[in-house]
Amino acid sequence: MNTSQTPKHDAFVADRLTCIRGQRLVFTDLSFTIAPGCATVLRGPNGSGKSSLLRLVAGLLKPATGRMTWAGADVAADREFHRRQVRYVGHQDAVKPTLTVDENLRHWAAIYGESRPTKAAVRDALSTQDLTGLADLPARLLSAGQRRRLNLVRLVFSPGHLWLLDEPTVSLDAESVTRLETSLREHLDRKGSALIATHVGLTIGPHDTVELSPARQLDEYDA
Amino acid sequence: MREFWALVRRDLVLARRQGSAATSVAVFFILTVTLFPLGVGPESALLGRIASGVIWVAALLATMLSLDRLYQGDYEDGSLDLIALSPLPLELVSLAKTLAHWLTTGLLLVLLSPLLGVLMQLEGSAYLTLVAAMALGTPSLSLFGSIGAALTVGMKRGGVLVSLLVIPLFIPVLIFGVGAVGAAADGLSQRPHLLILGAIFMFSLVLSPVASAAALRLNLE
Amino acid sequence: MANMHRFANPARFTRISNALLPWLTGATVAFFGIGLYLGLFVSPPDYQQGDSVRIMYVHVPAATLASGVYAVMAIASAIALIWRHPLADIAAKSSAPIGAVFTLIALVTGALWGQPTWGTWWVWDARLTSVLIMLFLYLGYMGLWEAFDDDRRAAKAAAILALVGAVNLPIIKFSVEWWNTLHQPASIIRADGPTIHPDLLIPLALMWGGFLCFFAVVLIIRMQREIVARRIHALQTLYVASDGHAVA
Numbered sequence: 301m302n303t304s305q306t307p308k309h310d311a312f313v314a315d316r317l318t319c320i321r322g323q324r325l326v327f328t329d330l331s332f333t334i335a336p337g338c339a340t341v342l343r344g345p346n347g348s349g350k351s352s353l354l355r356l357v358a359g360l361l362k363p364a365t366g367r368m369t370w371a372g373a374d375v376a377a378d379r380e381f382h383r384r385q386v387r388y389v390g391h392q393d394a395v396k397p398t399l400t401v402d403e404n405l406r407h408w409a410a411i412y413g414e415s416r417p418t419k420a421a422v423r424d425a426l427s428t429q430d431l432t433g434l435a436d437l438p439a440r441l442l443s444a445g446q447r448r449r450l451n452l453v454r455l456v457f458s459p460g461h462l463w464l465l466d467e468p469t470v471s472l473d474a475e476s477v478t479r480l481e482t483s484l485r486e487h488l489d490r491k492g493s494a495l496i497a498t499h500v501g502l503t504i505g506p507h508d509t510v511e512l513s514p515a516r517q518l519d520e521y522d523a
Numbered sequence: 524m525r526e527f528w529a530l531v532r533r534d535l536v537l538a539r540r541q542g543s544a545a546t547s548v549a550v551f552f553i554l555t556v557t558l559f560p561l562g563v564g565p566e567s568a569l570l571g572r573i574a575s576g577v578i579w580v581a582a583l584l585a586t587m588l589s590l591d592r593l594y595q596g597d598y599e600d601g602s603l604d605l606i607a608l609s610p611l612p613l614e615l616v617s618l619a620k621t622l623a624h625w626l627t628t629g630l631l632l633v634l635l636s637p638l639l640g641v642l643m644q645l646e647g648s649a650y651l652t653l654v655a656a657m658a659l660g661t662p663s664l665s666l667f668g669s670i671g672a673a674l675t676v677g678m679k680r681g682g683v684l685v686s687l688l689v690i691p692l693f694i695p696v697l698i699f700g701v702g703a704v705g706a707a708a709d710g711l712s713q714r715p716h717l718l719i720l721g722a723i724f725m726f727s728l729v730l731s732p733v734a735s736a737a738a739l740r741l742n743l744e
Numbered sequence: 745m746a747n748m749h750r751f752a753n754p755a756r757f758t759r760i761s762n763a764l765l766p767w768l769t770g771a772t773v774a775f776f777g778i779g780l781y782l783g784l785f786v787s788p789p790d791y792q793q794g795d796s797v798r799i800m801y802v803h804v805p806a807a808t809l810a811s812g813v814y815a816v817m818a819i820a821s822a823i824a825l826i827w828r829h830p831l832a833d834i835a836a837k838s839s840a841p842i843g844a845v846f847t848l849i850a851l852v853t854g855a856l857w858g859q860p861t862w863g864t865w866w867v868w869d870a871r872l873t874s875v876l877i878m879l880f881l882y883l884g885y886m887g888l889w890e891a892f893d894d895d896r897r898a899a900k901a902a903a904i905l906a907l908v909g910a911v912n913l914p915i916i917k918f919s920v921e922w923w924n925t926l927h928q929p930a931s932i933i934r935a936d937g938p939t940i941h942p943d944l945l946i947p948l949a950l951m952w953g954g955f956l957c958f959f960a961v962v963l964i965i966r967m968q969r970e971i972v973a974r975r976i977h978a979l980q981t982l983y984v985a986s987d988g989h990a991v992a
């Protein structure tokens with residue numbers, strides 16, 4: 301469980317972000333800061349743009365206006381650096397059914413530039429979500445909850461700096477949620493940070509909140 | 524660069540595990556070519572004359588049919604999101620996946636082409652050129668195909684549209700590929716054709732990652 | 745907001761184009777009217793081809809403008825991708841069907857001209873082949889616009905296709921020319937026929953002007969329609985997003 305790059309202890313700042321998807325203004329003028337060691341929770345009704353914000357911070361979506369910085373350095377100027385910092389967990393689990401649980405994890409580690417992990421390291425990571433027993437089984441046998449847990453183990457394996465979690469507790473039972481909370485706490489203790497959208501109560505300890513309200517929908521073709 | 528090869532290796536492993544993909548390309552290729560003697564009659568002279576055209580068109584079609592394997596699977600289970608967020612730039616991601624695609628599709632076509640030459644009564648002097656031309660041309664097919672696949676990834680009815688997008692790009696490869704083999708069969712110089720195939724390959728090597736990455740970025744929003 | 749100019753332009757375009765529309769329509773009618781009259785009745789028949797040469801007055805302008813419209817589409821696409829001007833992708837989208845129809849007219853009139861003149865409906869020379877491929881590119885372009893639900897993404901995808909196609913067309917033309925020199929060295933079918941006599945030049949120029957003005961008129965109408973359609977769509981999205989409660 302070693303990263304190819306020591307985590308930078310820098311604050312992530314979002315400055316007046318605006319997001320437009322299709323013809324819809326999803327949110328506008330959103331600003332917040334996430335300091336190292338801090339978790340920020342996204343709150344807002346359905347459709348208020350929590351998923352869009354997470355994808356935007358990840359870099360899959362470009363903001364219509366506004367910018368994001370790491371300790372003052374613009375994300376747009378060095379997107380590769382930004383990608384090395386963030387880890388995204390979306391609605392899907394990116395688990396390949398024809399690979400074993402162990403292989404799924406190893407392939408992600410390799411694609412994310414981690415050096416080749418030892419068998420022990422893989423087992424250790426899997427134990428954070430109690431999946432060690434399934435390590436050599438093909439992932440197609442896994443249930444939805446188990447796949448989500450495997451996706452979360454990916455975070456532990458290659459932690460990066462900023463975790464972007466979109467409803468991480470979906471399909472998880474209570475024990476798995478507790479395990480996630482442990483991993484999250486350890487990540488924050490190591491001066492990592494997290495931006496989380498969650499409906500289900502995830503006990504995170506002291507955290508910041510960002511409220512997203514359904515923005516005024518902008519009609520682009522107003523005369 | 525380590526990440527690049529990791530991605531290639533992953534796609535190769537997935538292709539091998541998912542099994543049927545490579546075999547179905549091979550089977551389609553052979554079956555399609557087989558249809559022609561059945562359709563136009565077994566007369567050797569006629570078959571020999573149309574051999575290179577038939578083999579090339581079949582290779583084009585086989586490549587086209589295999590294109591949805593390139594991005595669709597990763598798109599559907601959310602892997603493409605994560606790959607796009609890896610340190611590797613999207614242009615290199617597309618190149619890596621296209622390379623893996625060629626290794627499991629184009630390369631197979633290159634290796635099978637002499638066999639199909641026999642079935643189509645291809646002139647003896649043309650076999651070496653056939654393999655060389657296919658080796659130069661099939662990578663371009665995968666590269667151009669990647670553009671079409673990237674533009675239509677995630678579309679429900681994308682299949683037919685891909686053909687419409689990709690065939691115009693395939694045409695120069697077809698023309699010069701057939702030209703090379705035809706020249707060899709007639710005892711003329713195939714060098715200019717092969718050189719142009721090489722140039723088209725260089726061109727596609729530059730165009731494809733850029734256009735594919737732009738299209739992927741678009742579809743991942 | 746940094747993008748305020750986006751909101752001013754469609755309205756300004758509609759005002760200016762509405763002012764131009766009657767003039768362009770009049771010009772179209774005049775050009776076509778006089779051009780067709782001169783071309784079909786006044787200009788002399790060709791000493792070899794007879795009256796069938798008159799198809800040229802439709803075929804040649806349609807063919808050149810088919811490529812011209814593609815160039816317009818490609819340039820508009822480039823502007824849309826690079827400078828993000830909101831009217832650029834509307835212009836590109838609106839030109840495509842017009843270009844496709846011109847291409848179809850060029851192909852059909854070419855076939856109709858070819859049969860009495862050279863005895864064949866079709867021939868695979870470089871020009872005709874690349875015009876046929878251009879038709880497929882137009883169709884693919886239009887298909888791509890329809891395939892996306894989100895207009896912004898459709899615009900970017902279509903722009904990518906238009907630019908890739910713009911590079912591809914000359915390559916195809918060159919490839920087929922090469923191929924033809926190997927296979928049909930004797931083929932010298934020239935779609936513009938013998939040297940153009942001045943008596944033929946004036947009707948041809950008038951028809952060319954007519955096609956051009958026709959393109960401008962239809963383009964403006966289509967663009968205005970597209971702008972309105974997008975406004976309606978935006979209002980609908982607003983309405984749906986508010987569960988049916990919002991008032992425009």
